[in-house]
Amino acid sequence: MSERVMSGCADGLITLGAADALWVDLTAGSAVPTASGVFTSSPASARVGYVLLGCHVVAMEGVSGGQRSVPEIEVRRAAAELNAVAIDRRDLIRVGPFRGASRAECHEETPLRWRQRIARELGGPERAARLGDGRSYPLAGIGWRQLLVEKAGVGMQRTWWLPRAVVRLLDAAEHSETQWVQAVRTRQASAAATEPPSRPRQGRDAGGRQTTSPEGPTASLRPYNKELEGQLYSVLSRKPGTSRRVAGWACAVCRTAPAAVLDHCHEHGYVRAPVCQSCNTQERPDHLYSNDIRVANRYTRLFHTDTDDWLRHWHRCPGCRARTTLPLPHLAAWTAHIACRSLRPTHRAPRGRKPCGVLRVSWTGSQQAPRSCLLTVAVDFCPSGEHRVLARVPYREATERFRVWLAETAPAVAAAAGPDRLDGLPTQFRPVIADTSGEGQALF
Structure with a gap:
């Protein structure tokens, strides 16, 4: 390590300049690009304490002469955590712009709120001039601009995308900051607090490793244990304090990230569970229109690698669980991706054969009239222009196939389903909510 990095060490503390150099040095090989000057450039100088x-x-800690410093071990621990993050640059999540997004100003003293900061910096020079001087602020030490993908949206509108792993990392950073600030305020208000407010209580576990107390930034999230089961989203979403309550749970799907939204079934209106932004976006079908969706690669995860978790989550809706089915868009995607898999043609490729084009499924009618509902599975973008329609599957046949597949794939989920498992279901179904703008955040 260079002498420049080591300068300023005293009792395990290093100066902010040395911490900057150490951070860049330790994360040089990380899959997540990092920003420089995270300790010495804005907003670090304005955020007192951390x-x-x-x-x-x-x-941060104060040393002689008023110069600030940070514990070297904490910088190293943060770098090790970041270096362990793997990124799939093809697995993208849209991060803006979204209609109706918050217009609150973002300046140095505000919390992370990384989506608003990205929207501010990418909203054009005129918007940046209105909100500040247009400087680029580091977001949790991450060089997000190196990973940002811009796509052409509806009309002339651009859309911005980041890899899912980075979105989860920034969401976790936002949650950690919130926990930290709350812990500091609690200790400041408590007469029994004996430690400086800028640092959490620390101890050592049985193995001698240093740990942080539950009131610090690494406080464990509360697991979701069906506290909201059977409640209607239309009622619960209007109750004061719901957002604050949701933020205290871990995501009910991945169980690692902090929850951000209440996922709910739009067909029956029931709350499923609190989930993080990443899982909420992953669940959403691609290119959803009033009666047409495109079946993207994300369904490989939903119906293959993480099948049990997602089926259990979808069946948290009492309506779907009692009828042993899925919301119509998800059932349509399952029909195309699983039930009609053998019908999808392949073409020669450099390494064997490649599935033809992109699957698309549309439907006529709705789940409210099962006899008249028909799913049509087709292939778009076939190189030879063939294979337009692969199959037409009646809704009732699709649901029956799904029940059989569910019993084989996730027997525990299937055992908890069925009309004899729940009483008091609504007599009137809510229709599937169409999204033609592609800007919704909590669709299914």
């Missing part, structure tokens, strides 16, 4: 490095909070 700096965000990924989802890790590093506390």
Whole structure:
């Protein structure tokens, strides 16, 4: 390590300049690009007491002469956590712009709120001039601009996308900052607090490793245990304090990230569970229109690698669970991706054969009139222009196939389903909500 990095060490503390150099040095080989000057450039200088490095909070301390410093071990721990993150640059999540997004100003003293900061910086020079001087602020020490993907949206509108792993990391950083600030305020207000407010209580576990107390930034999230089961989203979403309550749970699907939204079934109106933004976006069908969706690669995860978790989550809706089915868009995607898999043609490719084009499924009618509902599975973008329609599957046949597949794939989920498992279901179904703008955040 260079002498420049080591300068300023005293009792395990290093100066902010040395911390900057150490951070860049330790994360040089990370899959997540990092920003420089995270300790010495804005907004670090304005945020008294701490700096965000990924989802890790590093506390500042004062030394002689008023010069600030940080614990070297905390910088190293944050770098190790960041270096362990793997990124799939093809697995993207849209991060803006969204209609009706918050217009609150973002300046140095505000919390992370990384989506608003990205929207501010990418909203054009005129918007940046209105909100500030247009400087680029580090987001939790991450060089997000190197990973940002811009796509052409509806008309002339651009859309911005980041890899899913980075979105989860920034969401976790935002949650860690919130926990940190709340812990500091609690200790400041408590007469029994004996430690400086800029650092959490620390101890050592049985193995001698240093740990942080539950009131610090790494506080464990509360697991979701069906507290909202059977409640209607239309009622619960209007109750004061619901958002704050949701933020206290871990995501009910991945169980690692902080929850951000209440996922609910739009066909029956029931709350499923609190989930993080990443899982909420992953669940959403691609290119959903009033009666047409495109079946993207994400369904490989939903119906293959993480099948049990997602089926259990969807069946948290009492209506879907009692009828042993899925919401119509998900059932349509399942029919195309699983039930009609053998019908999808392949073409020669450099390494064997490749599935033809992109699957698309549309339907006539709705789940409210099962006899008249028909699913049509087709292939778009076939190189030879063939294979337009692969199959037409009646809704009732699709649901029956799904029941059989569910019993084979997730027997525990299937055992909890069926009309004899729940009483008091609504007599009137809510129709599937169409989204033609592609800007919704909590669709299914």
